[in-house]
Amino acid sequence: MTATAPILASTDQPIRVMIVDDAVVVRGLVSRWLAEETGVEVVASLRNGREAVDQFNRYDPDVVVLDIEMPELDGISTLPLLLEKKRDLIVIMASTLTRRNAEISLKALSLGAADYIPKPETNRDVTTSTTFRRELVDKIKSLAARRRRTAPRPAPAVAPVAGRPAAPPLTPRLGPLPADIRLRPFPPTPPRVIAIGSSTGGPQALQVVLKGLAPIAARFPIIITQHMPPTFTTILAEHLGRASGRPAHEGIDGEPITAGTIYVAPGGRHMVIKRVNNVPVIGLEDGPPVNYCKPAVDPLFASAADAYGAGLLAVVLTGMGSDGAHGAGDVVAHGGGVIAQDEATSVVWGMPGATAHSGVCSAVLPLNDIAPRIIRLASGDRL
Incomplete structure (x- = not known):
C-alpha cells in the first residue's frame, strides 16, 4: 500500500494510541496508564505486528507503541509496513535491555521510528516501574505535540503514477528564529x-x-x-x-x-x-x-x-x-x-x-x- 499524506487530528482531539505487545500484562497496564492521561485515547491493544498491520486502517492511530519481540510478525518487520500506511505515524519501539534489542532499536530509528523506550526485564518490573510509565507518557505526548505543530495542511490524495515512487514526506519549512531569542557573538578562541x-x-x-x-x-x-x-x-x-x-x-x-x-x-x-x-x-x-x-x-x-x-x-x-x-x-x-x-x-x-x-x-x-x-x-x- 502506498503512503498518503494524512495529518494528525487537530490539537483539541485526543492522541490516538495503538499498543502492540504480545504480553497481555503489558498491554493491559499501559492501556490503564494512558486512560488516566488527559488528551490520550487508546484505540487498540493488539498482540502482534500482523494484527497491527491488518487492523491499522480501522483504528487510524497517531502513535503506535511497538514491541520488538512478538510472534507471527515482529516489531522491526512491522515498522515499515505501518509507515507505508501513514507516513507521519509516530512509532515508539519498546524493548528490553539486551544487546540484540539495542541493535534492533537503533536500526528502527534509521528506518523511521520516532523513538524507543527500554522496557523493564520482567512483567512484574513493568508494573512497579514509575520511570517506565513517566517516560512512555512523556514521549507519546511530546512527539505527538511536535508532529501536530509541524503537520502540513491537508491536501487532496493523489494516486501515484504507475512506476513512479510516492512523493517523500514533507519537511518543515525553515523560518526565522523566534523574536525572543537573542544570540551572542562566538568567543574569539577556536574550539579545542x-x-x-x-x-x-x-x-x-x-x-x-x-x-x-x-x-x-x-x-x-x-x-x-x-x-x-x-x-x-x-x-x-x-x-x-x-x-x-x-x-x-x-x-x-x-x-x-x-x-x-x-x-x-x-x-x-x-x-x-x-x-x-x-x-x-x-x-x-x-x-x-x-x-x-x-x-x-x-x-x-x-x-x-x-x-x-x-x-x-x-x-x-x-x-x-x-x-x-x-x-x-x-x-x-x-x-x-x-x-x-x-x-x-x-x-x-x-x-x-x-x-x-x-x-x-x-x-x-x-x-x-x-x-x-x-x-x-x-x-x-x-x-
Whole structure:
C-alpha cells in the first residue's frame, strides 16, 4: 500500500494510541496508564505486528507503541509496513535491555521510528516501574505535540503514477528564529574540544553531525552525552564510530582525553571531565539523576567548562526536557561557545529550545548546518 499524506487530528482531539505487545500484562497496564492521561485515547491493544498491520486502517492511530519481540510478525518487520500506511505515524519501539534489542532499536530509528523506550526485564518490573510509565507518557505526548505543530495542511490524495515512487514526506519549512531569542557573538578562541548533548532523535542527529565533522575530527576530542540506558550506549558508540570514521567508545573512568576520539557517556552513569596532573580525563559518577536523566548533559557541560574554559564548544541537539540549558550557561560563563539545533529540524525542541531561550547561544542552526559552522569556527572564523 502506498503512503498518503494524512495529518494528525487537530490539537483539541485526543492522541490516538495503538499498543502492540504480545504480553497481555503489558498491554493491559499501559492501556490503564494512558486512560488516566488527559488528551490520550487508546484505540487498540493488539498482540502482534500482523494484527497491527491488518487492523491499522480501522483504528487510524497517531502513535503506535511497538514491541520488538512478538510472534507471527515482529516489531522491526512491522515498522515499515505501518509507515507505508501513514507516513507521519509516530512509532515508539519498546524493548528490553539486551544487546540484540539495542541493535534492533537503533536500526528502527534509521528506518523511521520516532523513538524507543527500554522496557523493564520482567512483567512484574513493568508494573512497579514509575520511570517506565513517566517516560512512555512523556514521549507519546511530546512527539505527538511536535508532529501536530509541524503537520502540513491537508491536501487532496493523489494516486501515484504507475512506476513512479510516492512523493517523500514533507519537511518543515525553515523560518526565522523566534523574536525572543537573542544570540551572542562566538568567543574569539577556536574550539579545542566539542561537547554534545542530545536525547529524543539524538542518535540520528549525532550521526549527521559527526559525518559532517569528518574533515577535522582528528583535531579535537568529541564528548557526547545521549540520554540512553546501558547497553544502548555501547551500541550507539559503535554506530557513531562507523559513521565518523574515528575511534568511538563509552567513556572509561580515569582515561585521558585525546584528540580524534569520540567518548560516549555510558548508560546509568554521569560522565564528567576532570583534570589530573593538569591532564583532562574522563570521570564517571554514580550520583542521582539530573533532570530525571542519567547520564545527564548538565554535569558534562559544567565540568567540561571548568576543564577547558574558552576552548570548549557545546552543542545541544534534539531532545525532550531542558537538560543542557543550565550547563550551557556554565560554558558561556567560562568563555566557551554554544550552538543549539533549530526547532524545524529537531524531533523535539525541548533541550535545544530551552538552551536557545536562555540567551546563551551564539547560533541556532538547522541540523545540516551545525558541522559546517563548527568547521568554520575551528578555522578561526567567528561568524
